[in-house]
Amino acid sequence: MDKLHFVSGFPRSGSTLLCNLLNMTDGFFATPTSPTLDMVLQMRKVFSHNVSYKNMDRLTEEVRFQRGMKAYLQSYFADQRVVFDKNRGWVNKLPIVDRMMEDEESKVIFCYRNPVEVFQSIENQYQRTIMMENVDESQNTAGFTTLYNRVETFIADNFTLMSTPVALLEDALTQGHGHRILIVRYDKLCAEPQQTLNMIHQFVGEPPQQYDFSQLKQTTFENDAAYNYKFSHKIREGEVTYSPTKITLPKDAIDRINKRFHWIISRVEKSE
Secondary structure, rough: OOOOEEEOEEEEEEHHHHHHOOOOOOOOOEEEOOOHHHHHHHHHHHHHOHHHHHHHHHHHHHHHHHHHHHHHHOOOOOOOOOEEOOOOOHOOOOOHHHHHHOOOOOEEEEOOOHHHHHHHHHHHHHHHHOOOOOOOHHHHHHHHHHHHHHHHHHHHHOOOHHHHHHHHHHHHHHHHHHHEEEEEHHHHHOOHHHOOOOOOHHHHHOOOOOHHHHEEEOOOOOOOHHHHHHHHOOOOOOOOOOOOOOOOOOHHHHHHHHHHHHHHHHHHHOOO
């Protein structure tokens, strides 16, 4: 592995499409939703709390531990050149990545979609699979009882499906990592795929490639049954298209979502 980058962002915002597009380039390897971050954080947890490690001088042992974490990533992706690991949690973990990799070369692609459309897409899938409840609903039945309950559930501040990526992005920007984060709009990826991919190639320091979108194939696979098909990860092969959802929200629900995510909407949409 020569380079390690990350794909993060909102749910339902084109990350699956983007990863499959990136996989059309020789030397690029983009993952489906990946457990790599969880493995890294679990190793960090063991180093922090394991009794045997606590008996050591961990400030000295940290160098050895850091080398081990780097070796894990290098071995895991040994057969790839440029890796794009997909997990929404990566966006504010660059300080950990930098310490592991001993450089500051990793970048984050943050997939963005207007938050109202994100919720509409979530709600559309919820209605299509109404005979099955997902894990979140089984743990918070009241939060899914009505449409307005679902709006509040997904936009709440306590690290929910929609609020978490925004909170992590804000934290990363606060830490001063904005120059290492590229926000990619789903609508522009679909409307201007070649230009958007050119921008991504330039951002990660790779030469541009002319893409033949008629050759687009599904190369990332996720078991959608794990969440009772509430979040589909299928793409349309052979084309790049934007499919608006058919769900129409009441105006006050739209206003609530827009108010909650005002700062990122202003940063991404109103500034252009």
